Amino acid sequence: MRFTWDDELLAAGHRSALAALGREGEAGTFTRRFVREKLPALRAPGAATRLDYGEELRDLLGPVGDRELERFLEAEHAAWRPARVLARGAHALLASLRARGLGLAVVANTWPDSPRLVRRELEELGIAARVDTIVLSGEVGVRKPERAIFERALAELDVAAAAALFVGDRLVDVQGASAAGLRTVQALWFNVDDAAVEIAPDYRAFAPVDVLEIVRTH
Numbered sequence: 001m002r003f004t005w006d007d008e009l010l011a012a013g014h015r016s017a018l019a020a021l022g023r024e025g026e027a028g029t030f031t032r033r034f035v036r037e038k039l040p041a042l043r044a045p046g047a048a049t050r051l052d053y054g055e056e057l058r059d060l061l062g063p064v065g066d067r068e069l070e071r072f073l074e075a076e077h078a079a080w081r082p083a084r085v086l087a088r089g090a091h092a093l094l095a096s097l098r099a100r101g102l103g104l105a106v107v108a109n110t111w112p113d114s115p116r117l118v119r120r121e122l123e124e125l126g127i128a129a130r131v132d133t134i135v136l137s138g139e140v141g142v143r144k145p146e147r148a149i150f151e152r153a154l155a156e157l158d159v160a161a162a163a164a165l166f167v168g169d170r171l172v173d174v175q176g177a178s179a180a181g182l183r184t185v186q187a188l189w190f191n192v193d194d195a196a197v198e199i200a201p202d203y204r205a206f207a208p209v210d211v212l213e214i215v216r217t218h
Contacts, residue, residue, distance in 0.1 A: 001125075002085045002190040010035075013079035020075040021061075021068055033060055042112070048143060053112035077117045086125050087189055093208040094130035097215065103157040104131040107149055107166075110138040132157060144168075145176025154180075167211055175199045183218075185211055 014034065015027040038056050041047060054069055061072070097104055106127060110118045115138035122128045133156040137143040140152050154161055161181030168174050169187040171194075178184050178199040186193070186201035189208060203214045 001087065004083045004085075006083050009080050009083055013076040016079040017072040017076040020071040021064070030060060048109065048111035073114060074117065077113055077121075084121070086127075087208050089208040091126055091130060093212055094127070096212050098130065100215065102215070103159055104133075105153040105157055106131050106134045107144065107153045108134070108136055109143045110136045111143075115139045144170075144173045145179075147176060147180035150177050150180040150182060154182075165215065167205065169193060171195045171197045171201070174201045178202075185214060187211075 011027070011031045014031045015024060018024050018027050018030060038060065042051060042053070042056065054073070057072065058064060058069065061069075064072070094104060106122060108118060115136040118136055118138075119128070119134060122134060128134060133153065135149060135153045135156065137149060140149060142148040142152070144150075150161075150166065154164055157164070162183075164182045165185060166174065166177035166182045167185040167187050168177065169190060171186065174184045174186055175197045178201075183203075184201045185203045185205050187208075188204055188206050203218070205211045205214065
């Protein structure tokens with residue numbers, strides 16, 4: 001899935017989220033404060049391991065209960081839906097891989113979105129029904145590229161690392177999977193990550209169908 005940042009969707013998300021709390025009149029001020037006080041830290045490297053997104057929002061919202069915060073997060077997540085695009089051919093690829101008798105897992109980092117919202121979106125997009133398991137960082141307490149999250153997926157699939165193939169677009173994640181013993185594919189259909197890493201991917205795929213060809217021939 002490709003995610004594209006959009007300043008207009010940031011503002012739209014805040015409007016929708018505050019409307020869910022009956023506070024739509026605060027939207028403009030809230031967004032300005034968010035951009036000034038929170039966004040730089042939230043976008044900084046390592047933010048996912050240091051910051052609780054919900055608590056950062058509470059700091060701006062003032063006293064809100066858990067249910068109110070959840071309504072805010074749900075509405076905000078829904079407003080960002082146009083920024084998340086599923087790769088063309090994703091369903092066909094998963095169906096073809098499953099038809100070959102392969103076990104399939106989604107391994108994803110979920111911050112700042114909650115695991116519940118990510119899992120629900122995977123269901124709505126038709127991904128959940130086409131894989132055997134979904135391993136989310138917010139549920140297992142460890143994030144890519146740490147090897148433990150890949151080991152969790154392997155355990156749930158009951159597959160040895162040497163018999164598994166990881167497909168990802170971030171080279172740091174590819175390196176993490178490789179360190180865990182998996183063969184790896186760098187996905188290039190949305191963006192080309194050229195970060196310097198010690199372990200190069202075993203294969204590169206320019207379109208989802210290339211992954212199927214890699215499986216067929218290797």
